[in-house]
């Protein structure tokens with residue numbers, strides 16, 4: 001058992017920290033055994049010690065029921081030494097397991113280790129874990145464990161906030177679904193369709209009418225267009241995933257459609273609902289809402305991996321103080337001395353006031369400065385909301401070609417985008433809150449088992465220092481001052 005003083009210390013930290021303030025959490029044993037439900041339970045409880053993995057569930061009104069992963073769910077629980085194959089065998093088709101092994105994914109990440117047994121049990125889940133911790137693979141493996149490719153119907157739906165994230169998730173799903181050595185006629189393969197904002201959707205309409213895909217990856221706007229016109233039917237949907245769930249609920253444009261999808265277009269009784277994000281502020285409240293609003297079943301499980309480290313610990317955070325006029329030269333000097341493999345420079349969206357004043361957007365100014373004065377070999381690309389979808393897609397696919405890049409981006413690139421070669425993040429403008437800091441910083445450090453250091457640098461004026469300090473307190477990290 002965890003000593004009560006250690007447990008109290010952890011609870012105190014969790015209480016202080018708004019992203020993980022569930023005081024009804026349970027400590028999970030470091031070693032969970034793969035075993036039948038009837039054996040090993042005493043052994044497990046005797047091994048319960050302090051661990052940074054917390055899983056909680058909340059029941060309506062009383063919040064009295066708590067489930068932790070040491071309780072066997074779906075017939076087994078996961079051991080820390082188990083491979084992904086050990087956890088998934090018999091549930092996920094073998095060709096999918098072979099694909100993940102070919103990609104080099106042998107061991108599960110912490111969230112996968114904790115979540116997969118619960119997902120396989122069919123329970124609704126909230127996957128709450130660090131950026132870059134492999135939440136996508138966790139929910140995709142669950143989808144592959146339940147879909148029946150012989151049936152011609154939409155069986156899984158993944159809703160994402162941006163086109164870029166949708167393209168990325170669909171790409172991973174297609175990689176996993178591919179059956180390279182399978183004769184085409186022998187087995188119907190899994191079909192994956194994207195319904196993303198910015199597409200014409202004409203091609204998808206005819207496809208949907210001819211033969212529904214097995215999995216749809218969609219942004220909520222495009223999806224609802226199809227649902228309202230009755231072009232898609234969700235009667236056979238057995239898994240619904242909402243990725244970046246806090247973002248979706250915070251977006252005034254997306255929230256009402258999202259609520260409709262959760263309540264009117266499908267039912268909690270016929271689907272498994274999975275929410276995912278690295279940030280679920282006030283997650284107790286969110287759990288309560290999930291049950292009260294009937295977005296999930298009452299036994300929804302909140303799986304919170306590494307709650308006391310909301311960001312990957314190998315990120316090195318620093319800040320540079322300079323005047324606003326000096327920011328461009330400071331950025332260029334840093335790029336010169338850091339010589340990043342690849343980098344993302346985050347710039348805030350132009351304010352209405354600045355637009356009215358006729359100023360150039362900061363993204364353009366930074367792009368010009370880089371194009372004129374940066375001496376490295378990097379491809380310099382721009383990703384922001386207001387450029388057209390084709391240019392956005394072009395930037396995004398170029399990033400994935402493999403060469404070194406510097407991406408100048410607004411927060412549109414802050415959510416979910418997975419560019420594992422990014423070694424440096426620069427906040428040219430300070431993010432507007434701690435959640436934005438967390439997601440921007442989380443665009444680096446995305447190789448779960450790598451030890452290499454990644455750097456997040458914020459450029460600020462001396463007056464802004466206290467704002468960054470607030471983020472440090474909220475997210476519990478330390479930022480070092482740097483000098484040029």
Ligand SMILES: Nc1ncnc2c1ncn2[C@@H]1O[C@H](COP(=O)(O)OP(=O)(O)OP(=O)(O)O)[C@@H](O)[C@H]1O
Pocket residue numbers: 084104105106107108109112129130131132133134135136137277278415416417418420442446447448449
């Ligand atoms: N078991 C694994 N072993 C090694 N790498 C993995 C494993 N699972 C996932 N990855 C890789 O980790 C990276 C991050 O995964 P993913 O994009 O799912 O993170 P995430 O948790 O969704 O992050 P975010 O919260 O930022 O969206 C990806 O490049 C993915 O291929």
